[in-house]
Amino acid sequence: MLTRPRPTSRPRRYSPPSKGFDWRAAWARFFYKVLLPWSRLVRLPNLFTVPGDILGGMVLAAVITDTPINGWSLFSMSIVSLLLYSFGTIMNDICDFPEDSRRRPERPLPSRQITIVQATRGALFCLVTAIVLAGFNGRRPFLVAILLAGLIIAYNLRMKKYLFSGSTAMGLCRGLNFLLGASAVAVPFGIFPPALALSVHIFTVTWLADGENRTQIPNKNVFIPAIAFLVGWLVTLPFIPLAVLRSSGLVNLGFLLLAVITNLYAAFAVFNRTTPPSKMRILIGRLIRSLIFWQAAWITLAGVGHVLEIGALAIGCWVLATVIGNKISSS
Template sequence: MSALGDWAQLLRISALFTVPGDVLAGAAAAGVRPDRRTLLAIGCSLCLYEAGMVLNDWADQDEDARERPDRPLPSGRIPPAAALGAAIGFTGAAIALATRAGRPAAAVAGALAATVWAYDLKLKHTRAGALAMGAARGLDVLLGAVAAGGRPLRPAVALSSAALVAHTYAVTRVARNETTGGSGLAPVAALVTSSTIGAALASRGAGGVARSQVAGRSGWQPVRDLTAPAFAALYGITAARPYLHAALNPSPALTQRAVGGGIRALIPLQAALAARAGAPALGGALMALVPLARRLSRKVSPT
């Protein structure tokens, strides 16, 4: 593998497609249109995500040497010092981008950066680890809500944050067994979680109202926008199958597929949340990332 390929593996670049939707869903939930500050927030989020990916492997060098010796750090293809330097650099770049987006964004980015570093260096192997990962996604949503001057206290922001926190918590619990397998309880819990989230988003519909002409009448009659339920259904389908397989046979291979499926399911979940908040076009744009993420994940694993 080339040096570029080694860094792509370390950075898990196929999972990057799941990051912008956090910020965009937060902006939609806060009732604002994405602008330049939203783009800065997305850049901040991407940098912190990559900082977390690199720091994760740096902190787990001994464990990976036993269980995943082909990873870039234990194999010696990337020096640990270079990885740590990259994590620090990504974090600094993230804070700089958030600062340009304004003080509220910088404050949230600081809390997000602290959560990322605390998870990788201290909390990962504790009971608080999965909660920290979920909190990071929730803060990502809040970052999108405040960056463009939105109203972060709107109920829609709390709903979007809670959905992503719950989903990420469930995926993280499954990921604890991805190298060893042996537990079907976490995939079952994740399946229940994703099914509950998907059903809630589908049943309550979208935040906007489409308009369509009813035959035989001269006026326009409001009809329900079905984009949010459709995206919610895609979210449920994407997550359910690999979770079910891992629950029935919790082998390392199927558990890893379940984790990958949970990561890929983030995009339709973000799309459903954006559509429910009244931005179905934004949700559709996020769904366009799905085939790109799937194609790249065949070359670079997201886990």
């Protein structure tokens, strides 16, 4: 009797064990597709120099008027300042899209890493959140925030088309940022000299940055930022109570000298020398980062007990801004 042969079973195909979620690959995608483009769009290295204006303005106003500082105001107004700065940088790239497409196609918007729609939504979020948060701190901060936002919009839409008006608007924005911090405490007359010094400093930096895309030979104007810091500090001294100067004056002077020296170092590196765009951008970054020491000079007036913390924070911010600034452009 014939029997049918038993069918042989096919060998099973090998299937590798399923892997779990690849967190490393996901983080890499998020970093390169989201975090890095947005960091470049808001000029991340410059953000380290922004909250210090608020802290410096608040401390100086509190010292001059002998008024306590509210912790909520200090924190929330720092966030307001960061949001308004981010709003300004995003709007700047939106308005500069045609020019950046020709001259700097690697920027986040021309390279399509971030779309115009996404950037517009981000800018509106920053603006609305900043204004609302400033309103929670009172009428003065709300009005100063409105004024600062209006100046940012005017700069991006019209004023930056002309070198003088654009540089003036940028300088005033930085001075208003210092006043924004003071407005949460008080606005004494002594707050205006350092705010004006900040305005002159950033006016000059903006003027120099106008030629960052071409080779140039910087003249003596590169020394104006250092002079502005020194003169602004000297004019402000008479408004500070003598008791505060006795306790914190030396530390205040030390940070001022650090700010002046970093400005002078950056200036001498390019003064009367043929400077290509890459080195001009380094100069701009150094001048902006020097603001951290200028801000620390005023923050140390809060008292000797906080000197170590303030010093460590200032130096840490400066180092981080410098390291990140080597990878992400400040302008």
